[in-house]
Amino acid sequence: MTAGDMDKVEVFDAGSKGRGLKTKQEFWSGDVVFAEPAYAAVVFDNLTYHVCHGCFKKQAKLQRCMQCKFAHYCDRTCQKAAWTEHKSECSAIRNYGKAPSESIRLASRILWRMRREGALVPEDRLVSIEDLQDHLDDLSEDERKQLNLDVEVFQRYWQPKAQELSMESMSHIFGVINCNGFTISDQRGLQAVGVGLFTNLCLVNHDCWPNCTVILNNGKIELRAVVHIKAGEELMVSYVDFLSLSAERRKSLKEQYYFDCSCEHCQKGMKDDLMQAVKEEDGKKPPEETVTGVVEFSKTTLEKVEKERQEGAWANVVKLCRACLKKQEPVLADTNLHKLKILSLVSEVLSYLQHFEEAADCAKQMVEGYQKLYHHNNAQLGMALMRAGVTHWHAGRIEPGHAMICQAYGIILVTHGPTHPISKDLEAMRCQTEMELRMFKENEYIYYQMREAALKNQKMQVMAEPAGNYIKELFHRRK
Numbered sequence: 001m002t003a004g005d006m007d008k009v010e011v012f013d014a015g016s017k018g019r020g021l022k023t024k025q026e027f028w029s030g031d032v033v034f035a036e037p038a039y040a041a042v043v044f045d046n047l048t049y050h051v052c053h054g055c056f057k058k059q060a061k062l063q064r065c066m067q068c069k070f071a072h073y074c075d076r077t078c079q080k081a082a083w084t085e086h087k088s089e090c091s092a093i094r095n096y097g098k099a100p101s102e103s104i105r106l107a108s109r110i111l112w113r114m115r116r117e118g119a120l121v122p123e124d125r126l127v128s129i130e131d132l133q134d135h136l137d138d139l140s141e142d143e144r145k146q147l148n149l150d151v152e153v154f155q156r157y158w159q160p161k162a163q164e165l166s167m168e169s170m171s172h173i174f175g176v177i178n179c180n181g182f183t184i185s186d187q188r189g190l191q192a193v194g195v196g197l198f199t200n201l202c203l204v205n206h207d208c209w210p211n212c213t214v215i216l217n218n219g220k221i222e223l224r225a226v227v228h229i230k231a232g233e234e235l236m237v238s239y240v241d242f243l244s245l246s247a248e249r250r251k252s253l254k255e256q257y258y259f260d261c262s263c264e265h266c267q268k269g270m271k272d273d274l275m276q277a278v279k280e281e282d283g284k285k286p287p288e289e290t291v292t293g294v295v296e297f298s299k300t301t302l303e304k305v306e307k308e309r310q311e312g313a314w315a316n317v318v319k320l321c322r323a324c325l326k327k328q329e330p331v332l333a334d335t336n337l338h339k340l341k342i343l344s345l346v347s348e349v350l351s352y353l354q355h356f357e358e359a360a361d362c363a364k365q366m367v368e369g370y371q372k373l374y375h376h377n378n379a380q381l382g383m384a385l386m387r388a389g390v391t392h393w394h395a396g397r398i399e400p401g402h403a404m405i406c407q408a409y410g411i412i413l414v415t416h417g418p419t420h421p422i423s424k425d426l427e428a429m430r431c432q433t434e435m436e437l438r439m440f441k442e443n444e445y446i447y448y449q450m451r452e453a454a455l456k457n458q459k460m461q462v463m464a465e466p467a468g469n470y471i472k473e474l475f476h477r478r479k
Contacts, residue, residue: 005034006124006200014205014234017259018133021126021203021235027225029377030414033212033235034200035220039129040085040109041184041196045102048072054082055219056194057187068093088112096157102195104154106181107173110197111158111165126200133202134175138258147174176202179257185216188421190383206257207236208249208265213379217420226377226414242374243337245272271373277333286331294331298324298338305345314349321346325362334369343369344384347391356395363388367404382411386426393433396451398440402433 007024014020027033043051051058053071055078062072065079068090073079079086089108093099100108114129121128139147151170158165177195180202184194198221201214211227212235223235240252246266253261264270278285285291301324308316324342332339343366350359367381367388374381385408392401409426416423440447 005036006126009034009126009235011126011203012234016262017205019127019203020205021200023229023231023233023235025231027229029225029227030417031225032417033223033225033229035217035222036198036200037220038182038184038196039199040106040113041194042102042105042109043194044192047193048099051186051193052078053086054078055187056184058191058193065090068099070099084116085109085113092157100153100157101150103150103174103177104157106177106195106197107150107154107170108158110173110177124200126203129176129199130172132176132180132199134172135179135258136171136175139175139178143178147171147178150174182214182221188425189216189416190422204235204237206239206253206259206261207263208238208240208242208246208261209263209270209375210236210238212237213377213415215379215416215420217417222417224415224417226375241380242378243275243340243370243380245275245337246270274333274335274372275337277335278331279333291331294327295338297327298332298342302341302345314353317349318346318353318355321349334365335372336369340366340369348387351387351391351394354394356391360388360392360395360397360400363391364400377411377414379411379415382408382415383422385411386422386429389433390429393429396448398433398436398447402430402437405429405433 009021010024011019012022023033041056043053043056047058048070049062049064049072051072052062052074054073057074059074063075063079065071065073065086070093071079071082071086071090073082089105089112092108099105110129136147151167151174154170154174177197180197181195182198182201183192184196185191186193201221201223204212204214204223211225211229211233212223213226214237215222215224223237229235239257240249242249242265244252246269250261250266253259278291301320305317305320308314308320321342325339325346328336328339328342334340343362347359347362347366350356350362367384370381370384385404389401389404389408392398392404395401405426409423409430412420412423412426418424418427436447436451439450
């Protein structure tokens with residue numbers, strides 16, 4: 001990031017929201033407002049041996065640091081590039097005897113970098129670490145206890161240097177991480193693999209219907225416009241996924257980020273009616289007790305499904321979802337959140353089990369609901385359309401499959417940009433399905449013969465197990 005990247009924006013007083021970031025110039029959808037490398041970042045504890053500690057790529061085989069035996073890298077190139085950040089960490093881990101938790105490691109990396117750079121704030125950084133909001137006064141009793149435990153472990157990990165730090169400065173760093181830790185994704189942007197701190201991004205306030213989105217691309221976060229933004233407008237991103245009722249989003253934001261959301265969608269409860277919608281027949285809605293019964297059955301099903309998912313009992317997951325959809329179908333509308341959750345789950349599991357026809361039916365119903373709820377340039381909508389398009393292709397439904405992939409590509413170009421791995425994957429899919437669609441229209445019979453022959457000559461590809469942990473929230477919070 002250069003100082004010029006930040007010349008397009010400026011910090012301003014956003015009233016009750018505190019500081020904010022606004023534009024100095026006009027932006028169009030798909031434009032990169034600014035890109036920023038992490039001030040500090042670490043891999044999640046449970047992915048230590050599966051993700052490179054330098055570039056955050058998932059790899060089957062990684063080389064570990066021969067000194068601390070903890071950090072893992074793609075190769076010597078990644079290890080060498082990461083040495084400045086790992087040098088102090090490597091020594092601390094060896095002295096401590098083991099690697100501490102991700103929050104301790106991230107706090108340590110932040111403080112090591114602060115020491116290296118001193119008090120001078122570079123031109124490309126709009127705010128110092130000391131000036132970032134920590135919300136220490138807003139912590140609950142349990143959160144305060146956890147913070148104190150983190151500080152105690154940190155003091156032992158940093159000995160004897162921790163004695164030079166005040167309790168106030170250590171608490172501030174952990175408070176900053178608690179409310180500003182950004183989720184780091186793998187190279188394809190599909191799975192959360194770590195947490196990092198991006199100081200300029202911390203200044204961007206929340207809106208449930210934002211004008212920007214954030215994506216990690218080639219080691220940097222990119223703040224990208226999803227609509228036309230005029231000069232002088234505040235830049236906004238959404239800290240949480242939109243698919244919740246406004247009251248639930250506000251509750252989540254208050255608990256996690258300590259503020260009351262006052263955006264238009266929350267104030268007016270916009271789209272809440274669609275998210276709770278029921279089917280009407282001849283202008284009549286189902287009895288209230290019937291709706292309540294189906295909603296409770298849906299919640300119970302989701303609890304049962306989660307247990308079966310954890311055990312990998314995918315056939316049982318499908319059985320539970322089919323029974324739930326049968327009850328939901330005559331009562332809940334296709335935009336109802338309870339129905340969408342079941343459709344999302346079962347379409348993914350059915351694809352994994354290679355029941356592509358049924359999976360495609362569920363995926364189609366799901367994305368049609370999403371399109372009525374999400375902003376037209378929402379990254380989650382783009383990813384859902386991509387998965388639905390691929391499912392339709394596997395089912396041999398080339399026309400709707402190609403259409404969905406084209407729609408997904410249009411959205412992802414805005415939210416991710418043309419150089420992102422997901423965009424490149426979608427471009428390849430779009431070209432492939434476009435070619436197949438031409439063949440299909442020329443001679444449907446020959447197309448299916450050629451398709452069947454091609455699939456027979458390939459080894460059966462087993463779909464990846466349903467992960468269920470796609471990135472939907474911008475910032476990472478300890479659960």
